Amino acid sequence: MEIINQSKNQVTYTADEAYKESLVYFKGDDLAARVWVNKYALKDSYGSIFEKNPDDMHRRIASEVASIEQRYANPLSEDEIFELIKDFKYIIPQGSPMTGIGNPYQIASLSNCFVIGNDGDSDSYGGIMKIDQEQVQLMKRRGGVGHDLSHIRPKGSPVKNSALTSTGIVPFMERFSNSTREVAQDGRRGALMLSVAIKHPDSEDFIDAKMEQGKVTGANVSVRIDDAFMKAVEAGKTYQQQYPIESANPLYKKDIDPSVLWKKIVHNAWRSAEPGILFWDTIIRESVPDCYADLGYKTVSTNPCGEIPLCPYDSCRLLAINLFSYVDQPFTAKASFNWELFKKHIHAAQRIMDDIIDLELEKIDAILQKITDDPEDEELKRTEKNLWLNIQTKANEGRRTGIGITAEGDMLAAMGLRYGSDEGSEFAIEIHKIIAIEAYRASVNMAKERGAFSIFDAEREKNNPFILRLKEADAKLYYEMLEHGRRNIALLTIAPTGTTSLMSQTSSGIEPVFLPVYKRRRKVNPNDKEVRVDFVDEVGDSWEEYVVFHHRFKQWMEVNGKDLTKNYTQKELDELVALSPYYKATSNDVDYLKKVKMQGAIQKWIDHSISVTINMPADVTEEVVGELYMEAWKSGCKGVTVYRDGSRSGVLIANTENKPEAEDENTTLDFPTTRPTVLEADVVRFQNSKDKWIAFIGLIEGKPYEIFTGFADDEDGILIPRWVNDGVIIKNRDADGGSRYDFQYKNKRGHKTTIEGLSYKFNPEYWNYAKLISSTLRHGMAIEKVVDLINSLQLDEAINTWKNGVARALKRYVPDGTEAKKQQCQNCNSTNLHYQEGCLTCKDCGSSKCG
Known part of the structure; x- marks a missing residue:
């Protein structure tokens, strides 16, 4: 394990302090604040946090990039870089660069x-x-x-x-x-x-x-x-x-x-x-x-x-340009795109990307030094060392970059253009054409100042379709490239922006908005004078309904004089959306054939590729999917992925009553009717009060199929090394012909060790309940429903400890995002709960319970 000592003089923050500061930074956006603190705030191996909000992170990044700029002519200053990246407004380093640049607490790559x-x-x-x-x-x-x-x-x-x-x-x-x-x-x-x-x-x-x-x-x-x-x-x-x-x-x-x-x-x-x-x-x-x-x-x-x-051993670092921020007077009749500022920032983004390659080479030097310093035998280190030497060579020789975008959906809406319309697609294509021309121009300009990538050869590239497209669009750029070369072998991409878009509070990547507005409920005390009761359920509990607006939809409302405080009915919300540029422009609204044609046209201006998902309704036929694939090929797409609503569990599902029964995400239809002889198994340990427990969970397709539990490390239980986390459960026969379940794992020398007869090791009462629970699992009951069933068992105090442990063990396998029914948050009483990494998490107040 790599642990780097923290500076004793550096200011640190608790997770709660960083969260509160970030909540202010993100203007009350709880999800954005939690994502930043959990994923991107600078922290060490001990959990100490060294940044209170994203301003600190952006200053860290700006300082490091500026130190590279000083090596070259006409350097950007730290303040100039900070202004470009602060507030996630214009230029956003993605994932690994955001986490790793200037981070002394981990030895890791900046490559995505x-x-x-x-x-x-x-x-x-x-x-x-x-x-x-x-x-x-x-x-x-x-x-x-x-x-x-x-x-x-x-x-x-x-x-x-x-x-x-x-x-x-x-x-x-x-x-x-x-x-x-x-x-x-x-x-x-x-x-x-x-x-x-x-x-x-x-x-x-x-x-x-x-x-x-x-x-x-x-x-x-x-x-x-x-x-x-x-x-x-x-x-x-x-x-x-x-x-x-x-x-x-x-x-x-x-x-x-x-x-x-x-x-x-x-x-x-x-x-x-x-x-x-x-x-x-x-x-x-x-x-x-x-x-x-x-x-x-x-x-x-x-x-x-x-x-x-x-190619083998090449790598790439990613950066996104926030397209929404270049729309002047967004959501008005006077909306316009600031082409001049956009082009200027594309040049800056390409410089920053090239600087990050130098920072990556420094990271690779640190990784190679770490390998050298490790006390292992040289023979054991050889593969890892050669791997990073190969990556170092490619990064240094080709200097590949990955400039992309985010907020395409919001940018189009802000311009009054509907995503997927002919006018919207034409404007989007022009955006990506400009990015290609100006990024390549920036790379040529850097070649003049910093030198071309070492193997540049114009003769090799002269018949490449992408290069010929640039030549046709901008002959001056092409002939300058012939004369001076180019700093980077390839430059452009469109990646999924995920958490980046949460923090920029925009639509993600090239995708349209998922939903511009939706409703939530929270439980309230009807005697409180400050609350409004909108709904009383069948057991008499009172609820307040409130509307959640997509950030940029809310901006459209503000610009157009819509009341943000009003308690809208669903009909009024539908009418509101119909007035907006987001109408018929969400992920499930956009015509998928038009979207794939748009992707193919934009692909002509992306020298790498595009990550995009074509969303399709649950009732779409296989024939239509085939037609879409064929159209993607003919349109010039380099790749395509489809997602049919409801086709994969653990993914956000649209609210529809027409989901085909055979595709219900809560049903496991392909579990075998006869238990296989051998199952992969996870080992889960847990403690309730003073008792230590162990669970052996048999898996099929990574989903629980059976569970056996009992006391661990006890004279009446199972003694198994603490480092054993997985193995297999084998169904065998005893001499008398009865069934027996054995657990087998590999020891540290790679030899197999078998614990015979799990059924003999556990209390018979536990074993019988385990068989009951395994039966529900084998018949495809959703894990969260199995957990509810376990929690509802009325057992004596002694076995309740076992029951709680089994529920806790199984919660680990509930798909992230699964709604928790008929439970309420102990902090705010909301029933808007879902599972996240096995923990019940409240979407309203953010509190989490993992017990």
Whole structure:
């Protein structure tokens, strides 16, 4: 564990102090304040917080970036940089840069995205294990990782080892997925993208892997689809799969009916939002870095969200420009876009991005020094050291950047343009064209002052479609680039902005607004003179309804003289939205074919890619999903992901009464009717009063299927090492033919240790209740409902302790965001509760209870 001592003289704040200061900063926005304190405030390994609000963070970042600016001509000052990034108004470093710049308390990368791979496409066990270790080493430094599996030989291929034939791709998908789940990143799991070419003979198994029980739960998966496959689907012709996929003389090949595979891709995406699709020939054809493929810049996969296609060992740092802030007099008839300021800030953003590469190189130096200083044997450190040396080379040589945007939806609304309309799309395309031209111009200007990226070669790039598009749009820029080169090999992206948009209080990334207005209720005391009672429920409790407005919708109301204090009826709210530029422009309103065409047109001005989700209603057909994919390919998209409302549990679901029963997110339809012989298992320890307990939770697809609990570390219980957190539960038979459940785990030498007969170790009464609870789990009852059932059991005091522990253990598996029914907050009495990381969290006051 890496712990860096804090300065004794530095001012520190409690979490509550930082939260209160941030709440003022965000003008009462509780969610934004909590996100900033939890994810981005500077803190050490002991939990000490060194920043009271985002102003402190932005000053930290500005100081570090300014120190790099001083190395070059015409430097930006610290105050100039601070003015650009403060208040999340104009330029917003994303995720890893925001957390890591100027952070002395962690040795971590500033890169958001990495791709790894083997030279020579090795599929030996040694090569696969090397990738596995590299993935883990990157994730522990906070990076999201992607890699491609097309180099692994297909199932049944001859191999020269004791197995005689290859196992194919899927077992290695599971290996990499499991490694991701093992690596915690500041309280969250690692992010992984696995891809494979449709041309690979195992691509069908790859597509199905996440649909099977318990497989690949720790990775996003995408299929690399080539033009030949799409044309074959369209024309109804055969398609050849082969291995190796790029060989002129493959070892293995077969002709398939591509429509069968196509329908499977569409069905799985319709059902579960995966796999995503990468239109690989479009990616490679448009890629500027692939002009240098023979020098190590051949694109092989993407980062987990798909917006940065990369070659092995390259990385990228991300930054977003807040488009809303360039609208003058927003939401009025005089609204206009400040093009002059916008262009000026694009140049500044590209400079800051290039400065962050220098800061990243300093971070890599610190990581390499940490590896050198570690007392481990040099042989054990070799893979990690070589990994970072390779990343250092790519960062220094190519100097790749990732300028993107946020608030596209709000920007269009502020201009009086409806998202998805022809006029809105045309304006959005012009925005991204200007970003491309001015960012490239900034990179050329930096090449004059700082030097071009070291392998720049105009001759290599002369036929690249993206470069030719720039030439047509701005010939002067193109010829200056021929003369001076460019500072960065590739520059642009559109990433999801998630928590960034929460703090900028805008719509996210390129997406439209999710909802401009919605209602909440909070429980009130009817005798309080200061409250308004809007609703009395069936048990007589009184409730006040209040409206929550999207920040920019509220700004539209203010500008247009709408009453923010009024208690609107639903009909009045609907009428209010209908008057606004957000009408028919939310995520579920926008015509998905128009959105994908807009994405394709914008993609022409993005040299990397775009992370965007096409939202579709629950009742959309698979045929329509297929049509959308086909249109995405024809429109020039590099990738596409669809989300059908209700198709994935744990995701915010629209309020609708028409959800198909078979797709109810609270029902697990694919649990086996017969218990498998072996189940993956988590070990959960908990303490109630003075009693120590242990739970063994059998899992299928990462969801609880059975649970056994009892006393831990006790003469009457189970003695198991504290470091054991997982293993397998095996159903066996005793000599008399009765069932027995054994728990098996690997010790620190990798040898298997088995604890026989969990049923013999626990109190029989506990065991019988555990069987009852396991039965409800196996029949697909939602976890939160199982927890409610457990809590409702009327048991004597002795077994109540056990009951509370079981409920606590199972809460860990409730999907984040799940609403908690018939419970109220102990702090404010609201019933607006949901589960977050197993804890009941109040959306109104923010209090959390994990017991």
